Amino acid sequence: MKAKTRTSSIKPLARERIAVLFSEAEKVFHEHPEYSDRYVALARKIAMRQRVRIDREYRRRYCHHCYRYLVPGANMRVRVHHGWVAVTCLECKKTTRYRVEKSHDNKD
Template sequence: MRRKKDIAKAKNIVLERIDILMNLADQEFKKGNKDRVKKYIQLSKKLAMKMRIPFPKKWKRRICKNCGSLLIYGTNSAIRINSKNCCVNILCFECNNIYKIPYIKEKKLKRKLKNNMVKK
């Protein structure tokens, strides 16, 4: 019983440290230290892997899967909405990789709400 509480505390500490490291990476990007930014990202990923927890979604989408750089929208990446494929495209300018995030769930919810309104 005691072990489960210790593991939960450790996971919370790791999540806080990941958040701190990613905020530091964001600050260093603004200063122009790209090497340090990649180091902070690597450290935060290693922490998540070591504790076997998923990387937080708010930070996961701001890291390029190909080159591992921090994506700051407007400076080294661009976001486009592709209505044809129902996805959000994030383009990294450093490696020209396109990261696609589908938004099918949102479309299904909207369609479901619309159908419920028509039936009433």
């Protein structure tokens, strides 16, 4: 059998579609949160199929346990403590922690 070849134009297209799905999830969340969850599922499926990493800004917008789209104050809680950000999904009660990055701005 012939091996599948990937053209160089597919991965940028996949990243673009993932970005569009997350922007649509943000727009629709307050009327239909279940649509936002579906958009996250589709974005994950595209990323896995095309072997593309989801960008950090998008990865932090969904729960990695129940795959729900997260909005601060609506279905997630954010706490900052000793250099870590703790994000709690209020749907499944799981907590994810991220290290706070120090900015290296030189102020003269």
